[in-house]
Amino acid sequence: MATRYYPTVKPPNVIVHGGCEGTWAGKGARGSTFNPVKWNFELLTDKTLAGTQTAFTTATNQESNYDFFIQRWMTKPLDAQTISGTIDLCFGVQAYWSTLLGTSDDSVVRYKVHVYIAEGQTTTPRHVLLDNYLDGVDFPGIAGLVWHQLSSAQALTSGDTLDGDVIIVEIGARIVSSPTPTPTYVPSDATIITLNGRGANIAFVDAVNGDTGNKAPWIEFSDTITEQALPAPPANDACADAISIAVFPYTSAFIDCSQSADTDRAIWWKFTAPSTGRVILSAHGSNYGNGILTYTGGCGVLTPVAAVENAVSSYPHRSLSARVIDVTIGVEYWIKVYNVTSSFQSPDGGGSARLSLFYQETPEADDLYVPIGTLFALRDGQYTNLTNAFTSSIPTGIAIDYTERPMDSLNGGINTSHRILLGLHSYTLVEIIDLVTMNLGEFEIDYIGTPFSAGSLGHIATLYITADGFLHVGWFGNGYLFVAGLTSGGGNLPAILNTVSNDPDYSSLRSIDATHGDNQSGAPYTDTPRVLDIEITAPWAITLDEGNNILYYTSGGFYEPVGGEIIKKYNLTTDTQLADFATIPLQPGNNPGIKGLQFIPGSSGQVLVCNSTVVHRLNASGVIINTYTPSIALDSQFLVDVKVTADGTKFWVIDELTTRLFQFNISTGVELQTVQPYGAPEVIAEMAIYQPDIPAVGGIYKMVRDKRNDTIWVTFTPVGTEDVEIP
Numbered sequence: 001m002a003t004r005y006y007p008t009v010k011p012p013n014v015i016v017h018g019g020c021e022g023t024w025a026g027k028g029a030r031g032s033t034f035n036p037v038k039w040n041f042e043l044l045t046d047k048t049l050a051g052t053q054t055a056f057t058t059a060t061n062q063e064s065n066y067d068f069f070i071q072r073w074m075t076k077p078l079d080a081q082t083i084s085g086t087i088d089l090c091f092g093v094q095a096y097w098s099t100l101l102g103t104s105d106d107s108v109v110r111y112k113v114h115v116y117i118a119e120g121q122t123t124t125p126r127h128v129l130l131d132n133y134l135d136g137v138d139f140p141g142i143a144g145l146v147w148h149q150l151s152s153a154q155a156l157t158s159g160d161t162l163d164g165d166v167i168i169v170e171i172g173a174r175i176v177s178s179p180t181p182t183p184t185y186v187p188s189d190a191t192i193i194t195l196n197g198r199g200a201n202i203a204f205v206d207a208v209n210g211d212t213g214n215k216a217p218w219i220e221f222s223d224t225i226t227e228q229a230l231p232a233p234p235a236n237d238a239c240a241d242a243i244s245i246a247v248f249p250y251t252s253a254f255i256d257c258s259q260s261a262d263t264d265r266a267i268w269w270k271f272t273a274p275s276t277g278r279v280i281l282s283a284h285g286s287n288y289g290n291g292i293l294t295y296t297g298g299c300g301v302l303t304p305v306a307a308v309e310n311a312v313s314s315y316p317h318r319s320l321s322a323r324v325i326d327v328t329i330g331v332e333y334w335i336k337v338y339n340v341t342s343s344f345q346s347p348d349g350g351g352s353a354r355l356s357l358f359y360q361e362t363p364e365a366d367d368l369y370v371p372i373g374t375l376f377a378l379r380d381g382q383y384t385n386l387t388n389a390f391t392s393s394i395p396t397g398i399a400i401d402y403t404e405r406p407m408d409s410l411n412g413g414i415n416t417s418h419r420i421l422l423g424l425h426s427y428t429l430v431e432i433i434d435l436v437t438m439n440l441g442e443f444e445i446d447y448i449g450t451p452f453s454a455g456s457l458g459h460i461a462t463l464y465i466t467a468d469g470f471l472h473v474g475w476f477g478n479g480y481l482f483v484a485g486l487t488s489g490g491g492n493l494p495a496i497l498n499t500v501s502n503d504p505d506y507s508s509l510r511s512i513d514a515t516h517g518d519n520q521s522g523a524p525y526t527d528t529p530r531v532l533d534i535e536i537t538a539p540w541a542i543t544l545d546e547g548n549n550i551l552y553y554t555s556g557g558f559y560e561p562v563g564g565e566i567i568k569k570y571n572l573t574t575d576t577q578l579a580d581f582a583t584i585p586l587q588p589g590n591n592p593g594i595k596g597l598q599f600i601p602g603s604s605g606q607v608l609v610c611n612s613t614v615v616h617r618l619n620a621s622g623v624i625i626n627t628y629t630p631s632i633a634l635d636s637q638f639l640v641d642v643k644v645t646a647d648g649t650k651f652w653v654i655d656e657l658t659t660r661l662f663q664f665n666i667s668t669g670v671e672l673q674t675v676q677p678y679g680a681p682e683v684i685a686e687m688a689i690y691q692p693d694i695p696a697v698g699g700i701y702k703m704v705r706d707k708r709n710d711t712i713w714v715t716f717t718p719v720g721t722e723d724v725e726i727p
Helices: none
Strands: 003-007 040-044 056-060 066-074 081-083 086-097 107-118 125-134 146-149 159-161 166-177 191-196 218-221 243-245 267-272 277-282 290-298 301-304 322-327 332-339 356-359 368-372 374-379 382-387 395-401 419-424 430-434 446-448 460-465 470-475 510-513 529-531 542-545 550-554 566-571 594-599 607-611 614-618 624-628 639-644 650-655 661-665 671-675 700-706 711-717 724-726
Touching: 003 066, 086 107, 086 166, 107 159, 125 159, 277 290, 277 382, 290 322, 356 382, 368 395, 395 430, 395 470, 419 460, 460 542, 470 542, 470 550, 542 594, 550 594, 607 639, 614 639
Parallel strands: 040 066, 243 267, 395 460, 594 639
Antiparallel strands: 003 040, 003 218, 056 191, 066 166, 081 159, 086 146, 086 191, 086 218, 107 125, 107 166, 267 332, 277 322, 277 356, 290 301, 290 332, 368 374, 374 382, 395 419, 419 430, 430 446, 460 470, 470 510, 510 529, 542 550, 550 566, 594 607, 607 614, 614 624, 639 650, 650 661, 661 671, 700 711, 711 724
């Protein structure tokens, strides 16, 4: 008897993090959604629970026939069995092409399907059941929704599951043209593919080929698929069974709470505060929308701490529930993490949850600041701070300002005179937040506002601020090919969207004196940008040799089809364009083109550069002398930024698609550690690493260890000299 599954917007009860297995094209100029983190959902046989998912849309833009990923689903864990027979599916498909530039509209879309058995509840392939199948049915560009099946049920290559394995179904599309093999639309037009279900959690009638209107999409195996029994309830699904936290910082293991006896699928923890201070509670990394409640008292008489605290993640695989509470030494606290039903969650609820608990720490050397949907501070992979609110836009560029100039506290908030600068992707401005508090729980907003004349094209990518407080800004550059208001006809793009432009009316690499706090209305400062007369004015990545005031930058922007392969140099002191530093043979990958750059201080001119799946170290002549290859291939498909530690011996690199971090020893090339912070994919542009310049000091001092923070304080004599924390 066949097994018919219904796709959901419910994540699996495990964390599924990793690249897709099928052969999929890279990101197009508008970014085909090759997103292995956001879109991992569960297949259910119970249509009442599964419902029918709402539409998921992919916008893409490339010049030739190619395949791009739209969605991935996973069955529940299976018993050991042989999978054979056939697979068929039916989804509503809507495809259309912009005709903004007056181009023809004759291209079409076809299904592409990849199906495999995965090891356990992971994305690691055990056996491919259907290998990158491309269907023969054309979906023309249409305005309405039409339901499509495969042209015929496809035979699977027989394979065996082990207990606990799952079947993963990846569905995507191929852009083709009719009748010629080459699309006739120009690169600057956009293709929009919608893979539809209708409604949520409603048992609509199953769709059939050619249907229109509200129906239920489905995926059917001709075999009977046997699922494992449901998992046991979690041990901490009641207040009385709360897990006791004894050591800070704390991060729990992932807990499957889908079978919690609590009606909200809740799980519990408790702790006694070891000291008085600010504690951050976060369920970040959980793969479903959840909330956090905190209490004092006891299970019989729980007293809420402040207001009820809950937060629903906007992504089903990335819970940003986080709160800061003031705790008192010796007081016992209870924590409840519970399911919050939303459009991203099926009614049976739950998923894989974890809890992190830590005192808000002061920065130490080599703390890593990573804006991936929210802003995290990590110390060797452990959270030390975070904030989950950006009032303006997702940050893509980040830099730390060491000038210790105060923020203009127009909205109040804590001001420690240490600042983080955040380049906001959708605006031509740089937001300023406090380095120590990261503005968690505050409404403090300061910014260097719209100092550039870039208009809507000014999407900031990377920031670099010098020790003197002079800010340099790189841009996303060539990717925004589809922009409202372009002149119709011909497909000719504005110069700024090509690789070379010095047009001052469009976004370019510029510099600004950022030593002042901001230029909000009412603030006393107005910062004037400096426009550099350089080759390639919209580079993706920038870095500086501050000792010689030499700017290094990439020759292209972020997106295809114009990925840069040259590292260029510019003398900021003499305003002179220098000879190109290096031309890099590009690695194949999702988005070819060099991305992150990092000058290595004290290295006599060496530079690190991200090249798709690897990092190169170049000597002062631009010759590659080392190549570093991360150990997890599926989590290192698109490396975008690299940062060197304070002592110059190690570096971190991050993957844009999965947000996984890898650390390497620079001289030996050995990978030292890897960390998965579970951030939002496809928003990372840059990281920052804290590198305090601690001056040499003399005099009489004593060493005092802080047992909780595992740091050393130097206390000076005579009394009155400021103590210094030594990492």
